[in-house]
Amino acid sequence: MFSNIFTIRHFQQSCKVLIVGGGSGGCTMAAKLAKYGHNVIVLEPNDMHYYQPLFTLIGGGMKTLAQACRPTKAVLPKRTIWIQDKVLNFHPECNKVTTFRGDTINYDFMLVAIGLQLKYDKILGLKEGLKDKNSGICTNYSSEYVEKTYKVIQNFNEGNAIFTFPNTPVKCPGAPQKIVYIFEDFLQKKGIRDKANVIYKTSTPAIFGVKKYANRLEYICETRNIIVDLRQNLIKIDSKKKEATFELLDQQNKTITTEYSLLHVTPPMAPPDVLIKSILGNENGYLDVDPYTLRHKVYNNIFGIGDCTSCPTSKTLAAVAAQSKIVLKNMINTMNGKELIDKYDGYTSCPLITGYNKCILAEFNYKLEPLETFPIDQGNELRSMFKMKNNILPFVYWNLMVNGYWNGPKSIRKILHLGLEKKI
Ligand SMILES: Cc1cc2nc3c(=O)[nH]c(=O)nc-3n(C[C@H](O)[C@H](O)[C@H](O)COP(=O)(O)OP(=O)(O)OC[C@H]3O[C@@H](n4cnc5c(N)ncnc54)[C@H](O)[C@@H]3O)c2cc1C
Structure with missing residues (x-):
């Protein structure tokens, strides 16, 4: 009825x-x-x-x-x-x-x-840890939690600070380690660097996919005493005990559990x-x-x-x-x-911020060959590239890109390299 x-x-x-x-x-x-x-x-x-x-x-x-x-x-x-x-x-x-x-x-x-999509559920205890204000667990990867990261960084006093990269493709694969360098610089400025073990644990077999930039990043980690553990994948967090468990990807059924004071997690994605x-x-x-x-x-x-x-x-x-x-x-x-007729060459770029005022601007193509816009060595840590990331790129996004006027720097690169462009 x-x-x-x-x-x-x-x-x-x-x-x-x-x-x-x-x-x-x-x-x-x-x-x-x-x-x-x-x-x-x-x-x-x-x-x-x-x-x-x-x-x-x-x-x-x-x-x-x-x-x-x-x-x-x-x-x-x-x-x-x-x-x-x-x-x-x-x-x-x-x-x-x-x-x-x-x-x-x-x-x-x-x-x-x-x-x-972000797959928080793939890591036991992650979601609860992110929600808990005092857990020391944070992530830059979501608008919901990104504001927590700086609070966690400011509250850090001593101990292990662990930063992770999961066992899946992620957006901006440089971002999980950019926050490592920012954190390390923060500690230097605060005068408590000696109180921390800064550890980057990544599922990947190398610190970065492109050799040129990987070499520079390895050097930075060595000189700034940042520990890099390759082929380790976060699977479980016990936020009461403040322990994180990682599977060792190259050794069958083996895990390692480490204490942390700060844990920055890049969640698995799909x-x-x-x-x-x-x-x-x-x-x-x-x-x-x-x-x-x-x-x-x-x-x-x-x-x-x-x-x-x-x-x-x-x-x-x-x-x-x-x-x-x-x-x-x-x-x-x-x-x-x-x-x-038109073909995409795989161009991608990652402004690898290495502190509060420096950045390595990685740019490369499908073949993992550097495809740098500026006629300088972008593999160096440069203030100018930091300024570009901090000020110019957000302006370009809001004013040009979302209005349909930005196609990336290819034409600028062509001009700066006198028209000599690699063909695919
Ligand atoms: C921490 C972080 C740092 C980064 N740093 C950089 C950087 O320095 N440089 C750089 O170039 N890139 C960076 N990136 C990556 C960059 O933001 C992404 O690559 C880019 O946003 C991808 O755009 P997209 O349109 O593919 O996806 P998104 O911008 O994520 O948009 C996807 C959209 O699809 C919608 N959607 C999902 N499911 C459905 C559905 N079923 N139906 C309809 N709509 C749906 C979502 O609501 C969303 O709005 C970073 C990302 C993060 C998270």
Whole structure:
């Protein structure tokens, strides 16, 4: 009798381009595509948009969270339609998605930009430890907890300070160690460096993937007495005893438990579940795109950008900027039935902050070859690069990138290197 009162209405919408995810990649592409006058829908659940590269500086007490975020509404271009919802299921065979609220969105072309999910649950005791104000456990990796890091750093008096890198791909693989150098510099300035063992425990087989920068970072760790333990993966935290347990990845079934006063955790990461369960994902759940054209390997009307894609490069905002130009050109060419000529070379960049005023600006491509913008040795710790990270890059992001005007530094690099560019 009352059934009609409780009937929930589900909506159907249609668009030329559906952008799933309105983070850095989604927003950038929305701005670019809107300039072409296409009917664009952006599906993004969060009402706050974050410039995550600032999180490292927030952890070091150099910036505030307010400086790293803006309302999604203010960042997305006015000419696009924002639907505040999440994709529940992809249906690429009939060009539609369904959402958590039960709506259906039909599209001609789709861009997937849903980033990575943080898997706190993979480490026993982590979530509880992060929530507890006095645990000494922190992470720069989430807007929810990043403000805790500097408090934990300020409260540190003595003992082991441990920083981790998990056994999965992560966004900005340099960030787990940037906070190590900032912390070490903090202790020097406070005059209590001799009271601490600063330890970086990483699952990776080397401190950094590119030899040139790895050599410099190893030297820095040696001279600043930072202990680096390779192939160790955090699996368990006992925050009452203040002990962290690591599996030794090169020795079967072996673990090591270490006491800590401060524990900075980079959580394991994975593509969002919606992608893992979808036929759009590869065997590891990443959107299965051609690494050069960024078009889906099976569905020609689907493209990807950023952290959720299978591109074998370091997952950074710098990579997103470089990819955005290629994705735009290739999407437009697909719409016009043309061939895809433009190729992404894997460009990515990591400003490796090594203290409160210095930075090594790592830039490289798929082949792990340095691809430096400036005609100086960026492998050195430079004040100028720190200033760029601290002041110029946030300006570029909020004023150029999310408005669709920034494609990374390739053209600047070309000019500064007198037009001599490596071809892929
Ligand atoms: C601590 C830290 C430091 C960093 N430092 C740097 C740096 O120095 N330099 C650099 O270049 N990069 C850095 N990065 C990495 C950079 O922030 C990311 O690579 C970049 O944000 C990736 O953009 P994206 O669009 O792929 O993902 P995101 O910006 O994370 O956006 C993904 C969006 O998808 C949405 N979403 C998720 N699931 C769904 C769904 N089912 N339906 C719809 N929407 C969904 C999310 O709400 C989110 O808004 C750092 C990151 C962190 C965390």
